[in-house]
Amino acid sequence: MRIGFTPEQDRFRAECRDWLGANVPAERRPLNAADALAFDRAWQGKLFTAGWAGIDWPTRYGGRGLSLVEQVIWLEEYARAHAPWVGANFVGLNHGGPTLIANASEEQKAYHLPRILSGEAIWCQGFSEPGAGSDLAGIRTTGRVEGDELVVNGSKIWTSFANVADWQELVLRTEPGSQRQAGLSWTICDMRSPGITIRPIRMMNGQTEFCEVFYDDVRIPVANVVGGLGNGWKVAMSTLSFERGTGFIADQVKNMIEVDEHIGRARSSGLLDDQRIAEDLALLRAEVAALRAMTYRNVSEAARTGQPGAEASLIRLFTSELAQRVERMAVRLIGDGIVDFAYGDDDPVAEYLRGFAQTIAGGSAQIQRNIIGERLLGLPRGR
Amino acid sequence: MRIGFTPEQDRFRAECRDWLGANVPAERRPLNAADALAFDRAWQGKLFTAGWAGIDWPTRYGGRGLSLVEQVIWLEEYARAHAPWVGANFVGLNHGGPTLIANASEEQKAYHLPRILSGEAIWCQGFSEPGAGSDLAGIRTTGRVEGDELVVNGSKIWTSFANVADWQELVLRTEPGSQRQAGLSWTICDMRSPGITIRPIRMMNGQTEFCEVFYDDVRIPVANVVGGLGNGWKVAMSTLSFERGTGFIADQVKNMIEVDEHIGRARSSGLLDDQRIAEDLALLRAEVAALRAMTYRNVSEAARTGQPGAEASLIRLFTSELAQRVERMAVRLIGDGIVDFAYGDDDPVAEYLRGFAQTIAGGSAQIQRNIIGERLLGLPRGR
Amino acid sequence: MDLHPGPDAEALRAATAEWLVSRLPLDRASNRPAGLWDELEAMGWTALTLSEDKGGPGLDHATEALVFAELGRHLAPLALISTAVARRWTGLDRRAALAIPDGAAGWRVLDPEGADRAIAVADQALGLFAFTSGEARPTIDLSTRQVRIGDASLDPIEAPAALLHLRVLLAAYAVGAADAARDMAVEYAKLREQFGQPIGAFQAIKHICADMAVQSAVARSQLYYAACALQEGDADVGFYIAAAQMLAVRAAIANGRANIQVHGGIGMTDEARAHLPLKRAHLLEHIAPPALRALL
């Protein structure tokens, strides 16, 4: 075991750092949705042109063709350089793209992957439904097969960037009368299709990050199904395992940097003399370090076996609760500043409120504990 | 609402305090089992003779015939005077006796209650079984009716003072083939009956507080059944509601006193300058105060309605977890002194280890949360 | 000793609760109707402990706390608290806002609408000052707005009981917020189905709700005790009230957070009301927090 990198990897890290140092935009990502989209596209285009998009994606689809280790190095340097959040490109880069690489036909990959990497195509997710949140298998939105088309009816919720996306990874019930995990299909939905209505949802921090999407006889070519009709559960799980494994490395490094910044500020302000704050910050610093170590272990296992390790579900749960603790600490450090929070503010309070999603979205912390208990520890399901 | 007492109650409190001040033994309760038993009997006999046994028990059974409020006053003063733990008389005074008062025949009450109050008769409990701990309805020890006798076979566990007790409150399955709560009976078992074997169990703090009791064709007169054959569940629940309600007042007051003593010691030693310890002690002090307030609320409701309030289950859960926090704080305050703990020691470490029982015995904290969720909040049972 | 509300207090509580359900529904906590204040004043809530010769019903602080917990459950205006305290201890005959420090010199005047006086908590002491309200800005609590002003000249309020009174009412509001969160979570857990049954049937959710019930009951009990201690002039009243305030605010934050988790995604939306008690709790946390020394 070792934590050091090879000389090639060290050189790669230096290249990342140099390029990011010279190219990370000085301005913050705009808050306004339209400006943010233009910003996200421009930045992704710049990354793509310079060869920094899809570090571990195959070269034939526009990626760099390097290993997961280089991807980790890139993400670490990316976060250290305070490079912008990928924003509207998140789903394409972290969900849709990896799922296509693992499951899609050559034609699907050749069309979509380069467009994701270049920022040309924005993707959104369509898994959760109002009646199927943590219970993903409870999906009721249907895709009725009519000739070479699926006719879609129903609704999806918690869809980020639905209003600006070009494509959606959409999981549908394509076998009438099927139950639970059976009879689902993972499809690529053109968000400009007739019959789609989008309702933005304002969240408790004032942002409208999510949307509800309604489908009224929306037609999708059967050719847009990925991984075969009826195999949607398996395909969706492959996406989630990316999310639970290495999809959050940038966030993790961001947490490390934030904790160090909190410590620095608490030291300057004298708050660090409060033993309670000092001990809590020390623990957070240890925990974010351990999270990196867990991720390294997971990446190391993936490098050996080709897939994220069994402990990915542990990382997912720990990440989500740790991020909330970091966000709460940030709020504690601003003291009574929390009183002045207003919708539109982009500050630690907004992050704290947004952070409730950590233990809800993508399977609640309760569901994660079920998964760990049953799949990792082999405990029986309840009757 | 008021927290003050009537002039009569204040006079009663002064009487309690005076008598306890003059009569609480200077020596500690002995650790050795035989000496402890003699001590417990003698102390209870002294209380009985002086008229301090069974403050709220009917006078015709040897009690003082006062209300629950006077009982609370007595227990508060008892704890404040550092009067000895009731020890071997605990089950008789806090479980068996109250259950008899609520459910037994006149003959049963007339015989047993004065003997409990005087310390002449020691009682023990016989509810839990190796296979039925938190799942009390899973009882398998049988009492086969043969003429006017029950023939008992099976075993009970976690029975304190089994080796010195005269009587046991023993819950049996008296209807062959009955399931769960049905077909149980609450009986009075003579612990000298032939066929009873007792195995002491050493606990992780080195003490042998509990026993396992084995029954091999033990014969109990059917006349010893309390509340009627087959009604054991209902009778047992009435005992538990005492335990969950006001049965722990002495312990609660002890916790209040302990927290104040911790604060005093931490102040002298300088540990109170550690903000972390100061804040945790402040919270504990507030919580033990609130526990008294909860108990007062519960007693007030009982005084109005004749039975412990619906919130008794909340008190039970809060008491158990709070007591553990107080015990952990005591261990924290002795620092590396914990290293030197040895079996036989009677110190905060022994209390800390013993305190794990708080969230296990008498229905685990998990079961308590089920009860609160289902009975108090009306949440559905799981399928 | 009797910590059970008698039939009279219980009747007043129930009447208060009923009125609030129709007039102060939680879903509209961020958008209260104009003229609400006059209605609230007409209900007499800011004069509950005034003696009859001063035009009040002469109720005790425990009954007042019971009523203010109901008000708190509906996120009623903070100015009810400051006005009640001002009326009782300074004889002020009109609406008073509630001011907390804003840095070293300035003030955040909470709930300033319609007021030209504010009760201010400065360094563990109370004062009254005059102010002129500019345009009010939001606070994190969607039902409370604020104006921030510079230095103001305080008339100290000498009666030590005034600050204790204020704290009891703040604790009562926090107990109300904790209860509101608990009730919302329990209600949702009974209705929302996942995996073929109400989520409240799962221990993971059921036990969160049970812990919320404990938090609320602990805080409410200590509130009653503290209010009685104030009424009866108990020697340790400072500690009892500090304990009540700390436990109530902790309960409100813990239950507020848990309520959002129980609601899942919908709990994070602005349109659902799950976030409201938590935000109120975060505001209450910073209004006259009890000093550590009062608790030790």
Added chain:
Amino acid sequence: MDLHPGPDAEALRAATAEWLVSRLPLDRASNRPAGLWDELEAMGWTALTLSEDKGGPGLDHATEALVFAELGRHLAPLALISTAVARRWTGLDRRAALAIPDGAAGWRVLDPEGADRAIAVADQALGLFAFTSGEARPTIDLSTRQVRIGDASLDPIEAPAALLHLRVLLAAYAVGAADAARDMAVEYAKLREQFGQPIGAFQAIKHICADMAVQSAVARSQLYYAACALQEGDADVGFYIAAAQMLAVRAAIANGRANIQVHGGIGMTDEARAHLPLKRAHLLEHIAPPALRALL
């Protein structure tokens, strides 16, 4: 970067585990057979990182940590740690006990049997001293005894890496204790039935076990990272090791407590072994605890 044990390290770990199951069963942790030390020494565990020219296999610290976590899982003697550190950094060729301060002047010499030297941690620095063992007394950890001695004259151990090495091995033992508690709890939750099904089927128990799994995985990951940092001379090695030690001890205590709760009444008995990892954890908590400043 590779935090996955390679096949060689994994084979060594598996062989260690297999040997320990038969020779160091947890149920007999409070009553180890005579002659055990010679067997342990013969397995070479105190010389793993010694270079080949000094008679060791020259393994790296991460592999050593992997092995010591297995040893810790079986509550192996603490003297394995002190002896390994003494051998590596002072060249001592025999058993060394592990001493921690006892008040201002004295020492608690842990695991003193058969030793006349002890590695001592004084004020964040290491030293070696000679001692004569009297009759050993218990510690809270049933597999560790102690003698308490007065002042002793310390030979400082200058190499700064020696204390870091000691901390890594202590963290490894704590990870082992955390794992032992997790595995016991999971095993029991699969077997024990209440209400007609294994208790591990209930979320209340299942989720306790899941949290134990997180605790163990977090601590183990940081242990590997810290051991590599020591091996590779990373500039921040002091922080990484302090973090590993803190997280491992916290995991051991949390899992040790949870394990007893999962076991219920039986978990509180002396004869069941559920209490053993917790007691070991409480001892480890007080051996060379990392300073707060190392973590900030």
